[in-house]
Amino acid sequence: MSAAPLQLPHLEGVEAAKRAAAYAAVDNHVNHTHKIIGVGSGSTVPYVVERIVQQGANVNADRWFVPTGFQSKELIIKSGLRLGDVDNYPEIDVTIDGADEVDSKLNCIKGGGACHLREKVLAEAAATFIVVADYRKESKLLGDNWKQGVPVEVAEFAYAKVLRQLVKMGSTNAVLRMGKMKAGPVVTDNGNFVIDAAFPEAVMRDPQDLLQRIKLLTGVLEVGLFCNMAKAAYFGNQDGTITSKLVDGTVKSGVVFDVTKSPAQTS
Numbered sequence: 001m002s003a004a005p006l007q008l009p010h011l012e013g014v015e016a017a018k019r020a021a022a023y024a025a026v027d028n029h030v031n032h033t034h035k036i037i038g039v040g041s042g043s044t045v046p047y048v049v050e051r052i053v054q055q056g057a058n059v060n061a062d063r064w065f066v067p068t069g070f071q072s073k074e075l076i077i078k079s080g081l082r083l084g085d086v087d088n089y090p091e092i093d094v095t096i097d098g099a100d101e102v103d104s105k106l107n108c109i110k111g112g113g114a115c116h117l118r119e120k121v122l123a124e125a126a127a128t129f130i131v132v133a134d135y136r137k138e139s140k141l142l143g144d145n146w147k148q149g150v151p152v153e154v155a156e157f158a159y160a161k162v163l164r165q166l167v168k169m170g171s172t173n174a175v176l177r178m179g180k181m182k183a184g185p186v187v188t189d190n191g192n193f194v195i196d197a198a199f200p201e202a203v204m205r206d207p208q209d210l211l212q213r214i215k216l217l218t219g220v221l222e223v224g225l226f227c228n229m230a231k232a233a234y235f236g237n238q239d240g241t242i243t244s245k246l247v248d249g250t251v252k253s254g255v256v257f258d259v260t261k262s263p264a265q266t267s
């Protein structure tokens with residue numbers, strides 16, 4: 001006998017797209033043998049956690065969930081899941097995270113929420129790193145959609161020097177990210193500042209090279225370019241379908257995904 005459909009809140013547009021992408025990613029990449037799970041940041045990730053909770057209390061009882069920042073830490077705790085840390089669990093089975101933009105090779109811009117340092121640690125620590133997003137994040141070339149620039153986390157005392165170096169490196173617009181409803185700059189969960197550095201298309205064509213050059217600037221903690229890290233990306237589309245892209249180039253578009261169908265449960 002098949003399980004009764006899940007009673008889910010009705011969502012429309014972008015929110016429905018995020019939920020579908022997140023659910024599909026969990027169903028395809030978080031299986032019951034996975035015990036250490038990295039939980040990313042952003043507005044799509046709550047749906048990832050929602051789907052993991054739907055896998056059942058039984059399967060989640062002996063899992064540990066490692067957060068990429070304050071937001072995901074709260075999410076894990078409020079969902080009744082066990083909170084771990086990368087100190088205890090430096091090897092993660094699977095990390096699922098959002099993104100600001102994903103190119104056709106699954107390179108990403110991340111850090112719109114200033115979480116990219118911890119996010120990259122958890123992506124690198126994971127055997128499998130999966131990205132979830134809505135259709136607005138999918139592009140051919142990084143920078144096509146995300147115009148804010150590459151997020152660069154810097155030590156507070158080094159920001160002016162790094163900002164100057166980013167401009168010399170060709171950034172057309174490098175700015176210290178300022179807080180909203182707060183006087184002064186954004187301070188990350190690690191106590192650092194963030195510079196958003198936009199680069200011309202010619203530079204963005206080789207994100208790996210740009211990443212390496214920025215990373216070498218003293219004072220830079222991490223760059224929000226995630227190159228050759230994701231194994232798969234899931235995008236929720238406007239029409240309710242999803243698109244999945246694997247790192248081997250496999251693309252499935254227009255996939256109908258029924259979010260009301262329960263994930264497989266363990267007894």
Ligand SMILES: O=C[C@H](O)[C@H](O)[C@H](O)COP(=O)(O)O
Pocket residue numbers: 040041042043044045097098099100109110111112113114115116119
């Ligand atoms: O620092 C934040 C992270 O990289 C997020 O995953 C990214 O900004 C996407 O967030 P959202 O899903 O809210 O657009």
